[in-house]
Amino acid sequence: MELELRNISVTLSNKKILKFINLKVEDGEFISLLGASGCGKSTLLKTIAGLIDQDEGSVVLGGNIIDKTPAHKRRTVIVFQDLRLFPHMTVAENISFPLKMLGIDKNGRRKEAINLLGKVKLKGYEDMHVDKMSGGQIQRVALARALAAKPMVLLLDESFSSLDINLRKDMQELVLELQREYKITTILVTHDQEEALTMSNRIAFMHNGQIEQYDTPENIFKKPINTIVADYFSKGTYVHGKIINNKFISRLFSSNVDRETGKYKCLIRPSAIKINKFKNGEYIVAEKIYQGDSYLLKLNNTDSNLKLESVVPDFTAIIEGDRVNIELDKDKLIFIPEKQACS
């Protein structure tokens, strides 16, 4: 079912948390709400689910305005960060709770619960008590329970942030698998940019209660609309300049680029810089930091204060103190119009 938010504004405790949110999620689409803590992501989820009333605007589900529909009738199911399994029920009872609310009989409920447990790879755990399970297992039970509610929209509120990295990847795979199988419109709230990039069809980047950019992961990464979005994905060095007649001119370098004329900031990410060792190179390697598959090199310009960072493969021969020259990969440069620096 497609979900649309029209001009949603929410105030909590006299603070305006969400400001004129407009968003459209297609049926069966998986999007992420990405942003730092406090930007309003969880509030938006709760507003969609009907747990918080908006001051203005409407929530539209499948073409119908559902503002007046009470939370328990909306079929917009949230999996909370703290998972909230009911401590006084077994795993099967937890999962079949929404089925009970839908009026399904005891046998049918148990059957479906066991079925869902199989889908989340927890076969055999039906009668276990919740307090005896590990974090990863609890996650999967919470997911199964959400699916049991037959949601029109699945809302995941930072559901994986408490897991260690291996478990997290497993859960991410599982969620995507099930989402595709059941074709549920899904919104994932996360502050982890990598998670958003790998899982989503589209990313809605939020900052201070507004959506800064809503686009595919590739576009958001390569063509951020402003520095806030750009910096969230990776840090780099900004070089100010102008684009005139499709050519970017700055003190440091110039480059051909197909953009409109105007003032721009060019963001040079570490991945855009190639290093060549050179006896009298313009840069000196100040620090070399191991990163697993690669090294991060911190470069200081010998003539000016300019500092750059570059990522090199782990078999590199370059060491600290070497002099190097840099080469910019034009395709990886990011140009941000000067006007839209900050919101």
Add this chain to the structure above:
Amino acid sequence: MNKKTPYILIMPIVLLGVIFMFGVINGIVQGFGYIPAFNLNDVTLSYYKEILADPTFLDSLKVSSQISIISSVLAMVLGIILTTALVYTGHTEGRILQVIKLAIIIPHTIVALFTISILSQNGLIARVCYKLGLISAQGDFPLLLYTKNNLGIILSYVWKEVPFVAYFSLALMSGINKTLGEASENLGASKLKTFFYIVLPLSMPSIRKAFLIILTFSFGAYDLPFLLGATVPKALSVQAHIEYVHPDLRHRPYAMAMNGLILAITWAMAGIYYLITKRNKITGDIHEEF
């Protein structure tokens, strides 16, 4: 969320609250002489003035104050020791705690009976003293009941209140001991130092609250002084009741004025407590709610 729900939820307590306020206000108003039912229609301070000058009243005031202060301080100190004993011997649950809870279940009226059986001149302690040769006759055993020193009443309150203080403060002290006490010992403090520098001070919010409860309660309570008190002077609440049921209805305002003073003093105690604790408020996880 339904906006009207809280108002529906509080309806019963509002109703009872209104009745409660009515009773309190009515009592206070009657103390000022305004009892239309008895044709007393003037508001005056004269009743208050009279009792404040009346030696009977002042004696009763002394009695009630002595009883409540002495018993409460004693109960607090012994209660702290009992709580400490429970926490440090690891008996925060189980059968020993059940026995302590038993003391809390028994009403003051039955405690009076206990006291009579044990502390009267004919009671158990007296008999034990006789068998030990400490006294040679019943009359040699000190009068603890029905006398001016009110020791019987004081000890009765202590019997009830020490378990109460212990039970009330147990959860907090146990929690502090486990977390901060452990940290303190880890940093090099002995168990004794940890207790006096960390555990006890941080347990005080509960202990103080319990102290206030038993202080105000024992000041205005009726049952024990009624059953174990001297003929004169009587405790305030007993004296007030006597005036209340006096066949001469003109005594009524005196009764209510006494009640008004009991109330005023009780509130003064609470007020002093509030001022003292406000200065010593510990911020952080220990959240003191009045």
Add this chain to the structure above:
Amino acid sequence: MKNFKSNRLLNIFLYISLLIISVPIVILLLWTFTARWPWPNLLPKTYSFRAIKEVFAPHAKLFQTLFSSMLLSLAVAILSVIIGTMTARALTLYDFVGKELIALLSIAPNLVPGTVFAMGIHIVFIHMALADTVLGVITVHLIYTLPYSVSIMRDLTQSIGGRLEMQAYVLGASPFKSFIYITLPLLVPGIKTSIGMAYIISSGQYFITLLIGGGKVKTFSVLMVPFIAKGDRALGSAYALIFMMSTLLILIITDRVTKKLPYQNDGGKYRWNWN
């Protein structure tokens, strides 16, 4: 490292305390079955069932009074829990006009001695035809049990919070069903304690029952006191023993009933701490 010496002292203190609590109860038991216990014997000289027989004599109508007394206090306890839960819910989960006032009101009776309140409300009740009635007695008892009930339920409601109910909503449960299936089972420990506490307070009341109930509404407590004040110790002890046993009976029944309820919470995460 444990400080053994101080631990031993604390242990001694603990056991002395237990002794001080238990001995009077034992003495009570002895007196109940005493025929003669003259000075200076440490144990009764002769035993008998006289006191018991007198207590249960037909003319005393004991069972009637005891039974109706227990019912009255049980009614107070149940009402106290219901009202306490409702009030605690409002105070914990909602914001509303007059919230501080209600919070204050919930603990106000702790600051007004029962005698003062009873003497103040007595005339009012007489006008309202509530004096000398069961309803009147239940009302004044309720006023003095509610501070405890509200406090107990507030702590528990706060620790459970609205989180689980919120989850139940989005899973399709109406507010009512969420309360019944999710919140209520988790409140059971608090409910149990509340009922116990309220029953004990109500059944132990003497003065306010005497005043508000007049001669008409007699609880067992009111019946018992004259025997403690005067009269023979054996009889008084017998009454006291029956009182204590009836209280214990109610507490045990409450405990058993709540244990039988479906959905026992695990006690760990949501353990309520009365403080």
